[in-house]
Amino acid sequence: MPMRKLYRGGDPRRAQNIAELRAMAAARIPNFCFEYLEGGADDELTLRRNRAGFDAINFQPRTLVDVSERDLGCELFGSRIEMPAIIAPTGFNGLLSHEGDLMLAEAARDAGIPMCQSMVSTVSLERIVESGVRHWMQIYPFKDRENLAGVVKRAEVAGSEAIVLTTDVAAFGNREWDRRNYRAPMKLNLDNMVDVATRWRWLFDVLIPHGMPRFRNLGDFLPPGQDSARNAATFLSSQMDPSLDWDDVAWLRDLWPRKLIVKGILRPDDAERAKQLGVDGLVITNHGGRQLDTCVAPIDVLPEIREAVGPEMTLIIDSGLRRGSDFVKARALGADAAMSGRATLYGLAAAGKPGVARALEILRSEIDRTLALLGCPELTRLGPDCVRLPQR
Numbered sequence: 094m095p096m097r098k099l100y101r102g103g104d105p106r107r108a109q110n111i112a113e114l115r116a117m118a119a120a121r122i123p124n125f126c127f128e129y130l131e132g133g134a135d136d137e138l139t140l141r142r143n144r145a146g147f148d149a150i151n152f153q154p155r156t157l158v159d160v161s162e163r164d165l166g167c168e169l170f171g172s173r174i175e176m177p178a179i180i181a182p183t184g185f186n187g188l189l190s191h192e193g194d195l196m197l198a199e200a201a202r203d204a205g206i207p208m209c210q211s212m213v214s215t216v217s218l219e220r221i222v223e224s225g226v227r228h229w230m231q232i233y234p235f236k237d238r239e240n241l242a243g244v245v246k247r248a249e250v251a252g253s254e255a256i257v258l259t260t261d262v263a264a265f266g267n268r269e270w271d272r273r274n275y276r277a278p279m280k281l282n283l284d285n286m287v288d289v290a291t292r293w294r295w296l297f298d299v300l301i302p303h304g305m306p307r308f309r310n311l312g313d314f315l316p317p318g319q320d321s322a323r324n325a326a327t328f329l330s331s332q333m334d335p336s337l338d339w340d341d342v343a344w345l346r347d348l349w350p351r352k353l354i355v356k357g358i359l360r361p362d363d364a365e366r367a368k369q370l371g372v373d374g375l376v377i378t379n380h381g382g383r384q385l386d387t388c389v390a391p392i393d394v395l396p397e398i399r400e401a402v403g404p405e406m407t408l409i410i411d412s413g414l415r416r417g418s419d420f421v422k423a424r425a426l427g428a429d430a431a432m433s434g435r436a437t438l439y440g441l442a443a444a445g446k447p448g449v450a451r452a453l454e455i456l457r458s459e460i461d462r463t464l465a466l467l468g469c470p471e472l473t474r475l476g477p478d479c480v481r482l483p484q485r
């Protein structure tokens with residue numbers, strides 16, 4: 094058998110699928126950046142479980158249905174999105190491509206979907222809102238609540254639609270593959286320094302013209318000029334607040350007048366509690382396998398959470414979606430939409446904005462084809478009858 098090979102060049106139009114964008118990303122960016130993007134916690138069992146969860150669900154298609162006209166759109170918080178996807182908040186995107194957050198935002202805007210910006214992003218939230226994307230701002234529960242409220246205020250003034258509070262970071266996930274690249278905090282080992290020197294496309298896009306990216310939304314937390322990666326890394330680990338609890342959600346509910354989303358829910362009882370506190374939407378997630386290892390996969394617990402909160406509450410899931418068919422499965426099992434983390438980041442790391450646009454185009458065409466083959470011309474008509482869950 095000849096060895097099968099994925100394309101690893103720089104033209105995103107040649108990527109057949111997200112896996113190919115991933116191979117292109119690995120060829121373009123240095124190993125330490127790829128490990129940052131790719132890795133999960135501990136033995137990466139959650140990471141694998143996320144994929145296995147989607148793979149184990151089978152479709153049960155309806156035949157002889159007119160699917161000549163198909164609609165992939167749906168409503169999210171009362172307005173239409175063109176497909177059931179949202180860009181997930183991911184920190185430090187400037188490491189993958191210069192001003193990567195802006196590229197994600199522009200590609201999301203062009204595709205008619207929202208973008209959730211990470212608080213530890215490398216472009217200011219005001220610039221991202223100016224791009225015209227439907228903007229959500231993710232926040233981490235930093236101990237310094239006064240400055241946290243300042244970020245929330247900035248999002249309000251800029252015009253963000255939602256605040257997304259990430260709640261699964263009581264401790265940093267144990268990402269050993271990431272740490273292995275350093276001889277001391279933020280100091281690459283020799284192997285990785287040699288590797289960086291060979292990644293000329295990345296060097297001329299990111300490091301040589303611009304230096305290491307800076308955290309543009311942490312300005313008020315850090316002394317002036319101290320928003321470099323090295324300073325911020327130390328700061329971030331000291332600021333994560335393990336005392337975060339439901340009172341803080343209530344505090345945020347009082348502070349923020351628009352849509353409030355809690356990201357980090359995996360249990361029906363937590364989902365119900367968030368609903369009682371007036372939270373508008375939930376992200377059912379295990380942080381893409383980067384936090385707790387041997388954790389349940391969001392797709393596996395989605396049906397029980399939908400049942401607990403009822404049909405009205407906005408439910409979003411993420412973790413492990415790599416094919417358009419995964420978004421269709423998520424919708425069929427009760428999610429309003431799903432977040433794309435690594436799938437679109439592979440595009441960004443492979444080829445900047447055209448790479449993100451290609452990732453979204455691939456997902457869109459896969460959702461479209463899945464709907465056609467499933468005998469379901471409208472995304473909004475998907476339901477549990479379209480899928481068969483694995484026997485437990």
Ligand SMILES: Cc1cc2nc3c(=O)[nH]c(=O)nc-3n(C[C@H](O)[C@H](O)[C@H](O)COP(=O)(O)O)c2cc1C
Nearest residue numbers: 130181182183184211259380381411412413434435
């Ligand atoms: C490189 C990277 C950085 C991330 N940074 C953040 C972050 O700053 N805030 C956050 O809430 N989640 C963050 N996440 C988690 C994502 O929002 C999302 O939950 C996860 O990527 C979904 O899984 P997937 O990558 O398999 O799609 C990050 C994920 C990755 C891969």
